[in-house]
Amino acid sequence: MASPTVHIESAEQFNQLLNSSKIVVADFFADWCGPCKAIAPLYEQLSAQMSQPNLVTFTKVNTEKQQQIASAYAIRSIPTFILFRDGKLVEKVQGADPTKLQSLVRQISQESQNAAAGGSGSSNSGGGGTGSNSALGWRGAGLPRGYTDVTDQLEIPKTELLNFDEEFGNVRVLFDSSKPGALNGGKKTEKDWVVSDTDEQLLLFTPFMSVLKLHTLQITSVADEDEEIMRPKVLKLFTNRPHNLGFDDAEGETPTQLIELKDSDWNQDSTANIPLRFVRFQNINSLVIFVESGEGEGEKTRIDRIRFIGETGEKREMGKLEKIGDDSGA
Template identity: 55%
Template structure:
């Protein structure tokens, strides 16, 4: 059985994520006793799971600092399970029981041919913050996470977390003791520009945004630092790369959406219907957060979900019906 692959660079890891649908990454440190203690358990995992169904890798956090920073690994050892290039699960510390749980999840995915909870639209366990429109599915798995780009984001956050299949930590009832952040915030002002490339042509029906800023802050002096929810967003389709902020201000968007307070549900998710006839053959999407719903200098996003159709054709009659929807 092959040993885990030692990652040599960020490009090397991106290649592994691109070529393997399921990847387990072991982030370790040579100076960590816990890393040395847990290493034999990881070697046992490599004997249970075979390539090409899954790839196991090792990443030295000291030699590969950019990767450790990208995936917010601050306390090796840390194990991360990737599905389709996105983080699906994470275990921190020398925790054999947690690693065993990760092995069981991975084994189930492998046994099901890499499906199961990997594809959000296939009835798996992926978290969603709002119900699906009738007749449509979550197609967020079409996102090419390796091509994601987020402008004006705080460097403490990773853009890939926006498409994580897991439930946002802010919705957990028990307070988290981890300093790990599974959301993104803007940096110098409240604007964000998110470029989302797709693996295949897509029909988008609805955009779901989840934003869970802290709501119990009563200190007026901290108002500028407390992040807001997005208020105005502009969407641009079929762009070969991300826009600049000046360009996004000057050109006409495919659609502009104003999000009101009543649009956010109890999960902090806004279900935003799109003008479906304008989103019929989409290879990429740019989401421009123009402003937030308050006076802060920051906005926050926890999750992004894409709802629609991928790789399927609708009957002509239904297409005509959609085209006749009010407001089109």
């Protein structure tokens, strides 16, 4: 039986696949790369198991023959695996690490299930609204008219969350495309939400893969049975920082926007739909979210999901591939 993996012969072919297949997985490799050869059988096995016409497509991109594509996605070491959804980069994994590749596979499985279930579900055009399922997954509030969910532009591997309790979820949980377990009803088997650790404060650094115009921030925080765990109340947003802030800096600096949430801001899906001062959130390449305090007298703060709503701006331009060194992730 022939392998379903598509070997990319041109940038045009690759772009056509990104447009025709809901989910595309790309293995960036080179013929001389030992680690690439070592993990290739596992990749082929996953391709055989998970490929679905027009839904999930596995591809291989030879970085020496397809330098234009490799440069466009900033491939600096090989092997590198990239997951695309609706033509947009969702996840990037570097190195021949079977554990990391299996983690990527779990995300592919989740993405394909969302898409197969009719991911283009309806969403409200108003700012309040209720949760919706779309190609980008679950949201706790509808979309403002004329704007889209741009959470998929987040560069997940470079995000950073400070002061979170490791007994609960980590930073990736915040941007999970699935509905929070606490809103699904029934018994919760995993703690798929974030809780602060030593006090009520959280510091989140979110870099983006393209320049954005941000219109709305959606934060989901399910009311916790533990009275010591609160919803966020006072937030400070800082734009275009090269890295995360320290807590002292976040408390002392003037934010791009200061937000104080009220009980009435939380809808039936436990989501606050926060409008941003749009003129201040043009040309955004990163956002720092500082949860300064919670809504009550507790000691910790909880967040289940975060979504960014707006529009994409500049895209990466195709260019020449820089020479790939020996940092092949072995």
